[in-house]
Amino acid sequence: MRLYRHFDSVPEAGRGAVVAIGNFDGVHRGHQAVIGKAQRLAREFEAPAGVLTFEPHPRRFFQPDCPPFRLTPFRVKTRLIQALGADCLYALPFNKALASLTAEEFVYYVLARGLGVRHVVVGDNFHFGRQRGGNPELLVQLGRQHGFGVTVMRRVLSAGTEPYSSSHVREQLKSGNPTRAALLLGRYFEIEGRVRHGAKRGRQLGYPTANIGLADTLHPAFGVYAVRAQLYGGGGKWLAGVANIGISPMFNYRTPLLEVHLFDFQGDLYGKHLRVALVDHLRGEMKFDSLDGLIQQMNEDSKRARVTLAWEEWDNAWPASPFVAVGPETGGA
Numbered sequence: 001m002r003l004y005r006h007f008d009s010v011p012e013a014g015r016g017a018v019v020a021i022g023n024f025d026g027v028h029r030g031h032q033a034v035i036g037k038a039q040r041l042a043r044e045f046e047a048p049a050g051v052l053t054f055e056p057h058p059r060r061f062f063q064p065d066c067p068p069f070r071l072t073p074f075r076v077k078t079r080l081i082q083a084l085g086a087d088c089l090y091a092l093p094f095n096k097a098l099a100s101l102t103a104e105e106f107v108y109y110v111l112a113r114g115l116g117v118r119h120v121v122v123g124d125n126f127h128f129g130r131q132r133g134g135n136p137e138l139l140v141q142l143g144r145q146h147g148f149g150v151t152v153m154r155r156v157l158s159a160g161t162e163p164y165s166s167s168h169v170r171e172q173l174k175s176g177n178p179t180r181a182a183l184l185l186g187r188y189f190e191i192e193g194r195v196r197h198g199a200k201r202g203r204q205l206g207y208p209t210a211n212i213g214l215a216d217t218l219h220p221a222f223g224v225y226a227v228r229a230q231l232y233g234g235g236g237k238w239l240a241g242v243a244n245i246g247i248s249p250m251f252n253y254r255t256p257l258l259e260v261h262l263f264d265f266q267g268d269l270y271g272k273h274l275r276v277a278l279v280d281h282l283r284g285e286m287k288f289d290s291l292d293g294l295i296q297q298m299n300e301d302s303k304r305a306r307v308t309l310a311w312e313e314w315d316n317a318w319p320a321s322p323f324v325a326v327g328p329e330t331g332g333a
Contacts (some may be wrong), residue, residue: 001082004090007114014088015116018042022123023166024053026071027080029186029333030123030156030164035084037153038121042087047118050088051081051131058280060216061094068216071169090115103134104142112146119149124153125163126292134168158184165243176221178278188228188277188309191217191245191258207298209259210269212276214245219256222246223284226305229260233274237249242298242305243276246285263306280308 004014020038024031032123035051042049046329057075059066074091081089092098092110101109106129111117122145130132134142136152143150155163162168164184173189174180182188194214210229221246241262247253260276282304288294 001078001086002088003078004088005093007023007090007092007110010090010115013046014090015048016118017048017088017115018045018119018121019050019052019088019090019111019117020114020121021052022126022127023057024072024077024081024234025057026166026185027084028076028164028166028169028171028184029158031083033156034123035081035086035119038119039085041121041151045118048087049085050090050113050115051086052092053077053081054094055092055161058066058094058099060086061099061294067219068214069170069218070216071166071189072220073171073215073217078191084251100130101130102136103138105129106134107142107146109141111153113149116202119151121151121153123153123155125155128279144270155223171219171221173218173278176223176281176284178281179219179223187277189220190275190290192273193258195274196271197270197278198257205295207261207302208241210272211260212260212274214256214258217235220245220278221281221284222256224282224301224305226280226282226308227260227279228277228279228309229262229276230277232275238277239263240306240309241265241276242302243284261302263302280305282308283308296321 002014003161004010018038018041020035022031022034025239038051040195057070078089111120122139123138124136126136126139128139140150140152145266169181169184172178172184180190191212191214193215195210195212198211223247225243227241227243229241230236230238238261241260243258243260245258246256248257256275260274272301281300286297288297
């Protein structure tokens, strides 16, 4: 997949694509439907299949002090979009200049002149341009003027009741329901990062942990999770484990932390990059009267996590075989 970070200097190989446009935070099943439609049209038109998104997320630009909310930091989103089979990713810097473009200017400068798009695919709730002044109907009209087609996808409904949305995924994760979030995403929610040194309390308690900062990633409900983890460069194998997300009331961390204990693992993880998938939320964070009480509970948590994880074989899990939700659409010009 080719990555382009600007729209005004795209080489010929990146022009003329069928492009799905959106923030695509989470790359959930609704997003997959939009991207999948762009790919099918690209094959029909014998054109590249592209995805256009923005970095940082516009919400972060307009509300720089808002709490962490992103489901997929840029590195993760790029990997997921690549796994879906896109030929081109246009990750445009969302800055003051881009935010100031009117809807008409965005279509002319970015889509028509900059990328020379062949066709565009968006969701029916898509808004664009300064103060969200553009909508799908306007995009269809402007596409006719500038010589490209537009397909507007009706939002795919989860369980036939409500549209898939990043907001809904966030709600499920914050409420401690990673299983429901996984059904919306089409895969388990992951946190990834580089393993750093900690206070080594886990090792003293008999449960050595790999510690990863949450950074700008959404903070799921604090507590203990059954997890699977994959080490970059580790041959793709997913390892079973148990993890705590939070501030650890026994020790009162200043900032929330992900602490992962991998079952039956021997090796040095410091400095390594780890992907951690949240499979099930076992319990909330607790404060114990003694370390013995904490160890006893950790033993119980580990037993429950092993039972939870025993039913599934993960060697061929996402992203090797992503599944794409397909929904209906209305045709544009």
